[in-house]
Amino acid sequence: MTYLLTVLRYLGNYLYRAKRLWELLSSRHFDRSCLPIDKAGPLAVGEGNFALVSQLRHIDVAQYLVAVRSFVVCALSPAQIHIINDGSLTPDDLDRLKRHIPHVNMVDIADIDTGDCPNGGTWERLKYIIDLSQEIYAIQMDADIFCRQNIEAVKQAIEQNRPFLLGTHMEGNDSGRKVIPLAEASDFADQNQQRHVQNQVERQLRHLNLPEQKYIRGCSGFAGFARQCVSWQTARNFSREMESLLKSDFCSWTTWGTEQVTSNFVLANAPSVLVLTVPEYINHDGSPLSDHVRLIHFLGFARFENDTYRTLATKFIAEIV
Numbered sequence: 001m002t003y004l005l006t007v008l009r010y011l012g013n014y015l016y017r018a019k020r021l022w023e024l025l026s027s028r029h030f031d032r033s034c035l036p037i038d039k040a041g042p043l044a045v046g047e048g049n050f051a052l053v054s055q056l057r058h059i060d061v062a063q064y065l066v067a068v069r070s071f072v073v074c075a076l077s078p079a080q081i082h083i084i085n086d087g088s089l090t091p092d093d094l095d096r097l098k099r100h101i102p103h104v105n106m107v108d109i110a111d112i113d114t115g116d117c118p119n120g121g122t123w124e125r126l127k128y129i130i131d132l133s134q135e136i137y138a139i140q141m142d143a144d145i146f147c148r149q150n151i152e153a154v155k156q157a158i159e160q161n162r163p164f165l166l167g168t169h170m171e172g173n174d175s176g177r178k179v180i181p182l183a184e185a186s187d188f189a190d191q192n193q194q195r196h197v198q199n200q201v202e203r204q205l206r207h208l209n210l211p212e213q214k215y216i217r218g219c220s221g222f223a224g225f226a227r228q229c230v231s232w233q234t235a236r237n238f239s240r241e242m243e244s245l246l247k248s249d250f251c252s253w254t255t256w257g258t259e260q261v262t263s264n265f266v267l268a269n270a271p272s273v274l275v276l277t278v279p280e281y282i283n284h285d286g287s288p289l290s291d292h293v294r295l296i297h298f299l300g301f302a303r304f305e306n307d308t309y310r311t312l313a314t315k316f317i318a319e320i321v
Helices: 003-010 016-033 035-039 058-074 091-100 123-132 154-160 182-190 198-208 233-247 260-267 308-320
Strands: 050-056 078-085 105-110 137-141 144-147 164-166 219-225 275-276 280-283 295-298
Touching: 003 050, 016 035, 016 058, 016 308, 035 058, 035 091, 035 219, 035 308, 050 058, 050 123, 050 154, 050 260, 058 078, 058 091, 058 137, 058 144, 058 308, 078 123, 123 219, 123 233, 123 260, 144 308, 154 219, 154 275, 164 260, 182 198, 198 233, 198 260, 219 260, 219 280, 219 295, 233 260
Parallel strands: 050 078, 050 137, 078 105, 164 275, 280 295
Antiparallel strands: 137 219, 144 295, 164 219
16 A cells, blocks of 8 residues: 555656545545544543534544544643534544544534634634633634644643644744734745735735734744633634735635634734644654654645654554553
8 A cells, every 4th residue: 555655746846636546545545544543432521611612524524533532632622622624524433523522512514603704614613712712712723733742841831821823933034933013924934935814814914904913934833822812803804904905816715725814813812822833743745754743734735745744643542442
């Protein structure tokens, strides 16, 4: 299987169908390798006074089970676990999830109303977690998160009711490592000529009628929303302003990715936000891992670029079952 995946990956550089087949087979290979996780006992309600929230689709169920169990081992066991069903989870998926997490709260994405903000993508997730965070500290965790070592900084943030977000590393600037003024964030975006929606939005930040507000180019894959630290009204105001500014033939405010920019904005302006940065907290792009890494976000485009993710997952599973 490994040899076949290597060949398909090479062909995928030239043939779209080969790339799609490689992605599908890589995901299935990962899922089969992780089947022993079903031998692990059910997770109990934790003593940590916080909630863990994830939006989940069918093809990521095995990855999610690795993510939530590695988080519990390396951090704290949450008092609440919420899963937003994007509509693709099957009855077997739901049964499997409930066997692992008997106290899980399943939410249908169609039941979350974003009002005059965009819908689809992960906007419903942002709405749900901000609402939930009015009552309890809430952590947004993507299914492709893997905790490798003790994440003490996250535990301290929960105890101190301090928000956090996962920073990004960009050569030559600090836009993904610390909170900066909006105009400075736009200056950094101007240096990047990509047409990705995030770059398009960030170029407009300097034009917002939101004085003294700040921004950070973080990643919404792992973020902590401290209790009552942000409001949905803040996200709505930002969304309205950006929708009026983003006038492009190839990019609109409804494009996938605008929720991440909004999440970055609301957390950057929350009190005492903590930025989790390299080398301990990383967005994995396929590069070799250092011994300092504590938490890894396996980015979609590089998730199966090599065998790192599957190797870490299967080793972890062998240790807990």
